[in-house]
Amino acid sequence: MSEIGTAPTLQRAALPRNLVWGSTIVVLVLLLAFIGPLLAPYPYDFIQAQHRLEAPSFQFPFGTDEFGRDVLSRTIFGARLSLFIGFGATAVCLLTGVPLGLIAGYRRGTAGEIIMRAMDVLMSFPPVLLGLLILAVTSPSLWTLTLAVGVVYIPPIARVTRSVTLEIVQEEFILAARARGERANYILFFEILPNAWPPVIVEGSLRVTFAILLGAALSFLGLGAQPPSSDWGLMISEARPYVDQAPWIVLAPGMVLCATVIGINLLGDGLRELLDPRMIKRAA
Amino acid sequence: MIIYVLKRLASIGIILVIMSILIFGITQALPGSVAHIIAGQFAPDEVVQAIAEKLGLNDPLPVQYWRWASGILTGDLGDSLIMERPIAPMLSEALGRSAILAVASFFFIAVVGIGLGVIAAIRHNKPVDHAVSTFTYLGISVPEFFWGLVLILIFSRYLRWFPTGGYTPLDEGFGPWLWHLVLPTATLTFAFIAHISRLTRSSMLETLRSQYVKNARAKGMPERVVIVRHALRNALLPTITVLAIDVGVLIGGIVVIENVFSYPGLGRLLIFAIERHDLPLVQAAILIVAAIYCISNLMADLLYAYLNPRIRSSESGR
Numbered sequence: 333m334s335e336i337g338t339a340p341t342l343q344r345a346a347l348p349r350n351l352v353w354g355s356t357i358v359v360l361v362l363l364l365a366f367i368g369p370l371l372a373p374y375p376y377d378f379i380q381a382q383h384r385l386e387a388p389s390f391q392f393p394f395g396t397d398e399f400g401r402d403v404l405s406r407t408i409f410g411a412r413l414s415l416f417i418g419f420g421a422t423a424v425c426l427l428t429g430v431p432l433g434l435i436a437g438y439r440r441g442t443a444g445e446i447i448m449r450a451m452d453v454l455m456s457f458p459p460v461l462l463g464l465l466i467l468a469v470t471s472p473s474l475w476t477l478t479l480a481v482g483v484v485y486i487p488p489i490a491r492v493t494r495s496v497t498l499e500i501v502q503e504e505f506i507l508a509a510r511a512r513g514e515r516a517n518y519i520l521f522f523e524i525l526p527n528a529w530p531p532v533i534v535e536g537s538l539r540v541t542f543a544i545l546l547g548a549a550l551s552f553l554g555l556g557a558q559p560p561s562s563d564w565g566l567m568i569s570e571a572r573p574y575v576d577q578a579p580w581i582v583l584a585p586g587m588v589l590c591a592t593v594i595g596i597n598l599l600g601d602g603l604r605e606l607l608d609p610r611m612i613k614r615a616a
Numbered sequence: 617m618i619i620y621v622l623k624r625l626a627s628i629g630i631i632l633v634i635m636s637i638l639i640f641g642i643t644q645a646l647p648g649s650v651a652h653i654i655a656g657q658f659a660p661d662e663v664v665q666a667i668a669e670k671l672g673l674n675d676p677l678p679v680q681y682w683r684w685a686s687g688i689l690t691g692d693l694g695d696s697l698i699m700e701r702p703i704a705p706m707l708s709e710a711l712g713r714s715a716i717l718a719v720a721s722f723f724f725i726a727v728v729g730i731g732l733g734v735i736a737a738i739r740h741n742k743p744v745d746h747a748v749s750t751f752t753y754l755g756i757s758v759p760e761f762f763w764g765l766v767l768i769l770i771f772s773r774y775l776r777w778f779p780t781g782g783y784t785p786l787d788e789g790f791g792p793w794l795w796h797l798v799l800p801t802a803t804l805t806f807a808f809i810a811h812i813s814r815l816t817r818s819s820m821l822e823t824l825r826s827q828y829v830k831n832a833r834a835k836g837m838p839e840r841v842v843i844v845r846h847a848l849r850n851a852l853l854p855t856i857t858v859l860a861i862d863v864g865v866l867i868g869g870i871v872v873i874e875n876v877f878s879y880p881g882l883g884r885l886l887i888f889a890i891e892r893h894d895l896p897l898v899q900a901a902i903l904i905v906a907a908i909y910c911i912s913n914l915m916a917d918l919l920y921a922y923l924n925p926r927i928r929s930s931e932s933g934r
Contacts, residue, residue: 449627453634456910460868461886461902465642468890468898495854534818538756538811545759549872552761553887568762579769586762593757 351602357595365412374402376409376562385578395580397571403584406562410585413563414592417478417547417556422540424482425489430532432486433493434520438501448494451487459484459546467555474563477556481543492535496528503527530607537600541593548589564589620921628914635906636688640681643899654697688903694896698889703900707882711904713783714881716797717870721804725866726859729809733816733855734848740821748813756810760869764803764876771799781877800877804869808862815858820851853924860916864909 380400388395394403432451436444457465466480500506501524509523550556551565559566564585571581651668668674672683687694693703736748758766772780778799784792823829824847832842871883878884882901889897 449631452627452913453631453638455864456631456635456906456913457902458864458867458905458909460871461864461905463868464871464886464890465639465902469642491857495857541756546868548759549761549868552759553872553875554891565759565761568765572765575765575769576773582762582765582769586759586766589759589762590754590757593759594753597753597756 348602348605350598351606354595354598354600354602357591358599361411361415361592361595364408365415368408368411372402372405372408374405376406377401377560378405385574385581387578388580394584395578397567397578397581398574403567403581406567407564407584407588410562410564410567411588411592413474413557413561414544414548414589416474417481418540418544418596420478421482421485421543421547422536424479425485425539425543426536428482429486429489430493430525433490434497434524434528436490437494437497438516438520438524440498444494447490451490454483455487455491460549463546463550464553464555467550472555472558474557474561477547477550481546481550484546485539485543489532489535489539493528493532496531497524500524500527530604533607534600534604537596537603540596540600544589544593544596617921621918624914624917628910631910632907635910636685636903637681639899639902639906640684641677643895644677684899688900693900696889696894696897698892698894698897703897706885707900707904710880710882710885713879714870714874714883717800717804717873717879717881718866720797720801721808721870722863722866724801724805725808725812725862728805729812730816730852730855731813732809733813734820734843734851736813736817737820737824737851738843745817748817752810752813754810755806755808756814758807760803760807761872761876763807764799764873767799767803768877781879783880796879800873800879803873803876804866807869808866811862811865812855812859816851816855819854820847823847823851849923853920856916856920856923860913863912867905867909 378401380396380402383392383396383400385398386392386396386400392402392404394407397403397406432447436447436451438444454462462484463480466483467476470476470480506519506523509519514523547556548563548565548568551563552569554566554569557563557566559570567585568582571578575582651664651671651673654667654671655664672680675683684694691704693707695701696703696706699706732748732752736745739745768780771777779796781796781799783796786793824843829842829847832846833839837846870881871886873879874881874883875887882905886898886901886905888894889901
């Protein structure tokens, strides 16, 4: 950590390329989520019985589904649902997991032990299973799905934060801060957190996409948003019986879902390159 | 080290007890009472009451929990409400099938994932690194159920190489058995390899930049020794933790994939049970899977302690 001592010079001339591409895709998806419904040719639940399972055409660019609903419109309406799950659940797990991890890494006595054992109990359930357990007893909806996914990802965030904290606590500048008599809160959030957060950012950016994917998977299993909602996971699940005759009902939401996740991943990685002081120094 | 192992074993036992209480408690809130499900939708209240009385559903919850938990300790998981058969043999059969999928996928994920990560780190910013990054981006960004459907579309609908799903027991021939496993395993491996290789890459990059690796190089050590003996050993520490976490993600993936490929394992059984509100089956399935996951976590912790001398000595010295 000899770099810490050197003054932070701002040599950030070129933005990382994946940051540029990632933010472009994310902005596009955000636009889709916010103004997309204005552009969509049909409402997401508009049934045209005479146009069932039609192949992509000029009138229906992504074809129609088994009820004759326009797949393009449904896919556009699905964007806001997916983003809501992804960012909502990540906010839930970061706001809870990071403080827990910092405390557990800094206070290795009883407090840390209790936190990590509680996390262990939560983590003793594989993610989908914990989600299933929570969603099986609530009536499935977008809100409960988001909350359930958020709770599922608290322990990994706390664990990563803790393991970074454990390393940083051994550094000399923490010793110095303690010798100065700084309060624990100050050390946690102003000494440790700024140095701990590159791995936390990577983990967090992974969580957004994991949350979108887990949300989609649980919707796919029928435990998220309910029909006639145009959640992408639900759309793919409903299209399964028709995958032979009408692959576009599966492919359209699936591809957009993949693109969204790729965009957010790129953005997260780009941010990491931008924020990691050691990387800035190397680039200089 | 022995004290550390004993301590971890004890804590796993406590965790399992807490988990079983949690599972029991949460499933009590399942919509639709068990007695209603057995009696049928239109049964008169007296019938429902009689069934509840017979099954002991009117007893206080701690009594019910104790009956359930002590049953599990003697290997009695109760009867399924829907299928009206003992749960234990049903579960173990499904578990065996899921285990095949799990072991095969985990092996490919660990070996190929770490390998790709190390290669990408050594060839940092070279074409190989970019190829691995692109590949893992695809893997991490394709939801496993979508990837599974795409594989079905390509390899069984159009090319007709593999079956669309289902399962053939091993005694009906090795070929058909293996053929039914290829697509689910490929789906799981591709979907979960990315996390491991990305993590190995970034932690390996960090390690390669550290002072002691520079020292080792300055001493004139062969690059292969520096990477394998010095860098990889430390770089793998976070990877091991995450591999253990990924066992859980993998189990979830198996639940989803079994439903995509109509593979008669534990995952399909569990979703079936949740859909039908088969309370004893839901409890038993979740508890068994969680217990398996606990044990894999314990093994990862022990491996971590074994590989990291700092933790090994500080924990056993306490």
